[in-house]
Amino acid sequence: MRATLTGLVVLLILSSPALREPVAAAPPPGAGQCRVEVSPLAFGTYQVFALSDTVAVGRLAYRCTASVPVRIALSYGTSGPKLKGNSSEADYAICLDPACTALWGDGSGATQTYFDPSPPTNRPVTVYLYGRVPALQDLAAGAYHAMVVATITW
Numbered sequence: 001m002r003a004t005l006t007g008l009v010v011l012l013i014l015s016s017p018a019l020r021e022p023v024a025a026a027p028p029p030g031a032g033q034c035r036v037e038v039s040p041l042a043f044g045t046y047q048v049f050a051l052s053d054t055v056a057v058g059r060l061a062y063r064c065t066a067s068v069p070v071r072i073a074l075s076y077g078t079s080g081p082k083l084k085g086n087s088s089e090a091d092y093a094i095c096l097d098p099a100c101t102a103l104w105g106d107g108s109g110a111t112q113t114y115f116d117p118s119p120p121t122n123r124p125v126t127v128y129l130y131g132r133v134p135a136l137q138d139l140a141a142g143a144y145h146a147m148v149v150a151t152i153t154w
Contacts, residue, residue, distance in 0.1 A: 087140045
C-alpha cells in the first residue's frame with residue numbers, strides 16, 4: 001500500500017524586533033531587511049511496509065541587508081507535526097540535522113530553533129529542512145499534507 005505525502009506547505013511570517021509584529025510594510029530605515037525564499041518539503045510516496053523512514057530535504061534561504069541575528073522557529077499547529085490525509089494522519093518531524101537528532105520547533109519541549117548570530121550582509125544563507133516520516137505507520141492510501149509556520153525574527 002502506498003500513501004503519497006505531498007503538499008507540505010511552509011508559511012512564512014517575517015518579523016523584526018523594531019516592528020514588534022509581523023512584517024506587513026517596509027521596516028523603518030536602518031532596521032535592516034531580510035528576504036526569504038522557501039522550497040517545499042515533499043516526501044513523495046510512502047511505502048507502508050518499508051523498514052526505513054521516508055526522508056525529504058527542503059530549503060529555506062535568506063539574505064539580510066544588515067548583519068543582525070536571525071532566529072527561525074517552526075510551528076506545527078495545535079495537533080503537532082501530523083500530515084493529514086482523508087482518513088488518517090501520519091507522524092513526521094522536521095529536523096535541524098540529517099540524522100534528526102535536533103527537532104526543529106519553537107524552542108518549547110524538546111524542540112530547538114535555528115539561530116544565526118551573525119549572518120553575512122547581502123549574501124544568501126541556505127538552511128536545510130530535514131524531514132522524516134517514521135517507518136511502519138499504518139496509513140490509508142491517499143495524499144497527505146500539513147502547513148508549517150516558519151517565524152523568522154531578526
